[in-house]
Amino acid sequence: MEKTFEPQSIEQQCYEKWEAAGYFKPTGHGDPYCILLPPPNVTGSLHMGHGFQQTIMDALTRYHRMKGDNTLWQVGTDHAGIATQMVVERRLNAEGKTRHDLGREAFIDKIWEWKEESGGTITRQMRRLGTSTDWDREVFTMDDNLSKAVTEVFVRLHDEGLIYRGKRLVNWDPVLHTAVSDLEVLNEEEAGHMWHMRYPLADGSGELVVATTRPETMLGDTAVAVHPDDERYQAFIGKDIRLPITGRLIPIIADDYVDPEFGTGCVKITPAHDFNDYDMGKRHSLPMINLFTDDAKINNEAPEAYRGLDRFDARKQIVADLDAEGLLVKVVDHKLKVPRGDRTGAVIEPYLTDQWYVAVESLAKPAVEAVESGEIRFIPENWNKTYYQWMNNIQDWCISRQLWWGHRIPAWYDNEGNVFVGRDEAEVRSRYKLEEAVELKQDNDVLDTWFSSALWPFATMGWPEETPELDTFVPSSVLVTGFDIIFFWVARMIMMTKKFTGKIPFKDIYITGLIRDENGDKMSKSKGNVLDPIDLIDGIDLESLVSKRTSGMMQPQLAKKIEKNTRKQFADGINAYGTDALRFTFAAMASTSRDINFDMSRVEGYRNFCNKIWNASRFVLMNTETEDTGRDGGELVLSLADQWIWAQFQKTLKEFESALADYRFDIAAQTVYEFTWNQFCDWYLELTKPVLNSDASTDAEKRGTRHTLINVLEQLLRLLHPLMPFITDTIWQRVAPLSDAGVKEGETSIMIQSFPEVKAERENDKVLADIEWLKRFIIGIRNIRGEMDISPNKPLNAILRNVSEQDQERLDLAAPFIDKLAKLESITTLKAGEQAPASATALVGEMEILIPMAGLIDKDAELARIAKAMGKAEQDVARANGKLSNEKFVNSAPEAVIAKERSKLEEAETALAKLKEQHATISAL
């Protein structure tokens, strides 16, 4: 094996082997375990969030596969209607064309081309991450099967009256020319103005002053409203206003909705362009005047002077005209929430159009109950509050989009505008008994992307056909996703899956945190702080990173700053850390917090961890490959250390599995890291050396230690595999043949081996305690060396005092280990009454280790060391004394706590006494 771990040389070929061998498929036996991959955008590329979530899903998938479950990780991609259409449209614009130049069909062909061209990017990147999804079942949301399910759901919901078409006020994106759902609108606070305008009464008897943030909509006003109890305006209610500019007569109405305290207490009502006004218009049967065209320009309803003006130009013009007529009272600065489209950033316009809706109320109820009953569980649990809050106030879902890319709505219109819904035109004709002569045109609109995503749990399993997969893998086991799509996706999947299968879509919902940069900022192209997981795997030089971060920007003016920051933060580019290190980092950072600041130094640390595993394995192989490991029989005598590492491993295994059951990947990672580095490498491997390198060891002892080395490593690799698939398989190929696991004839892989099982007979508290004692002994001496500047190479003689029977027993077992690890020449025991030479001291419980100082040790340094230890001991004594002398403590605390406190006191007092004695001895020199 190479001396240093080089991930590049192993990862790709490893993956190809797995995929070719079909290891990612469900085995068909065992308990079903299924994870649905949240389908990434087909034309997207892998970002840190994907890397993070997919690491978690893959770890769970590999773990359950090794546990013997019938494991499916369902993979697929999403057509992502708006996002994809925009990308292709932008490319078209770059050529100086628009989608209208091409026409609908040609444009859609263009998107399919683009999909074929770039659609594999993300799945290729996923393979680099090691994702063990079943690629043979890969699904695209616009595949025929999925589209069939979409149509089926639409038709069935429509037949039940749960999908309807209606003219309503919707959120209109004037750039995209489409309706969007409430969720796709972001409300950001922005600085604006409030215009106070005079509205004269029709009878000339006075005026009202209305305040508005949108003066241009006054052209569509159909009333002015005041609060019914507002004394100022009692006399006005019922009278008419002559609306300036238009000259139309509009009534003054009273409505509770008006807040008398706000503005002037008079509100202009524009039912066609404001959601609240719309409701009020309905209540008061007001006319609705639509003022705008599709791209938010003034239409022909307005006086001629304004027609064709953009809404913001119209605003200026109207304000100027009112001012000229003396109707503008004042303009005040005002902060307001501006609705913007999440894709375009354009100001969203409430707009009166015909759209399709899902009546969600009846679907929401069972979906809420599924969580309330505990059938579906959010992890962390708190997210259920977010879910309830939204579900309990849920509004009908606008599902039609005036886009070209997506599932076309299965509705047809005749020339009279009658609507017919059916699975296809032929079915419509037979259903509604329409003759061939009747001309039918399909609805131009497509469905919201999330409509098809909502069907993911069952549509990917073959629905509406009755398939075995529907029985086996619905519900799936856990959904791993971010909180940002709880409403968009999670809630809707629950509703739709309950509705169409009667089952829940998944049992657990594990909500991950959001990956941010090291400063806690969201990673975004415009901030220039995006990291590509692949760059962390393969590495990237500075120049490439800079050009990657600054190319194709929406706001090119930011490029300079981004370049500067990038050059500063990554002066040497990014090292190649390999997939396993990156995955382990993701796992280690997956705590319960909702924001995860990605810290590059963690990756480096875990790359070092990979190297540690690599080198530990080299050591094990060096000592076993050409030696007898007892695989073919032969007596095995296990040393204290051998028994200990087995016992430690059982503990680690239990902790790991329990952490995984709680979705605490950080704890799981921490646990195996600690075991591997701090126990297996730092102690166990060192403890095997005295056995393996000593002529005093018997063959059976050496065989026992080699057997333990190779088999613990073999099991450790299996334990680590779910988190670090590549390095573990690579090493395992060399290790397994030497171990009891053996390798079956022909090719195999660690990923289809069983997960290690806890063996009760290997748990051993006595041995654990013995080795703890041994560690304290060795650390005591190392501490003396370290603080007294004694070379690690200098052999020392240790003298023991106050040796108990148990100490003596342990010493008999452990002496050879101690000699080697503490580099001792001799250990002698001071007999009763015998005088000790001047020495540096370490305590192991009540036993004292004395290192004679002659010629070695600096008196002052040793006095300082003892003083420090005394300080600690004094503190301990004081604290324990304080507690134990407190009557209330002794009376109320549980017996175990008190006993513990007593023994702590005793221990500290003993230590203090010995230290004092020692201090006196040294001082006297």
Added chain:
RNA sequence: GGACGCUUAGCUCAGUUGGGAGAGCAUCGCCCUUACAAGGCGAGGGUCACUGGUUCAAGUCCAGUAGCGUCCACCA
């Protein structure tokens, strides 16, 4: 306006039912010891945001304050 979250070592974060403050990275000292210098050994470092309460005992439970953040709703 409503809901939720965060504040612990220089940095990034753990801290399970209340019972002696932890990790990684960074820092300091010593070591090229035949698995590993991407390493070994040793060490230093915290008023657990603040105030009060409950309790024998609070980082942990309760109330409040400050700061930061997210989501939902929204007054023209």
